[in-house]
Amino acid sequence: STAFTSLTFEDSPSSRREDTVTVADAWFGLVHRTTHPLHAAMAWFWHDHFAVSLRAVGAATPFARYLGLLHDQALGDFRRLIRDITTDAAMLLFLDGSASTAAAPNENYGRELLELYTVGVGAFDEGDVRAAAAALTGWVVRPRLDHRVQFVAGRHDPTPRLMLGRSVRDVDSVVDAAV
Helix, strand or coil, rough: HHHHHCCCCCHHHHHHHHHHHHHHHHHHHHHCCCCCCHHHHHHHHHHHHHCCHHHCCHHHHHHHHHHHHHHHCCCHHHHHHHHHHHHHHHHHHHCCCCHHHCCCCCCHHHHHHHHHCCCCCCCCCCHHHHHHHCCCCCEEHHHHHHEHHHHHHHHHHCCEEECCEEEEECHHHHHHHCC
């Protein structure tokens, strides 16, 4: 979204307060000045559904991009939104996905994906969470490279596993199974 791509941040501890105000001003300004209230309402809805905290992310740049993603895809395809959120820098930082490796898969996002974002409580089991966690390994956020997301094959576990009765081994197969 233009409202967020034009923003620049220091992303340093000393600028955190100013960066937070800049992000909030852009977000609320976009919602307040819209001529498309349904679009703004859906962006706000997705922001609540995929609740990510700027404080937990720790940097304004990825958080602003996350808000831009929600705004840009507010009325779009849900599968694409889930796919993009899954590998979004803010989400990877918020739920510790950037530290998830083949040797130590982090289950936070897999659990949220199934429990809150897609199928709901009671529709999955712990094996599904573990399968999602393993399949989603290998994604990292590079703070020194403007918080860009990169897939690192050496950190990924490509072993096929069953999730919701379907074989998963990467981000696309996890999204296909969950959506």
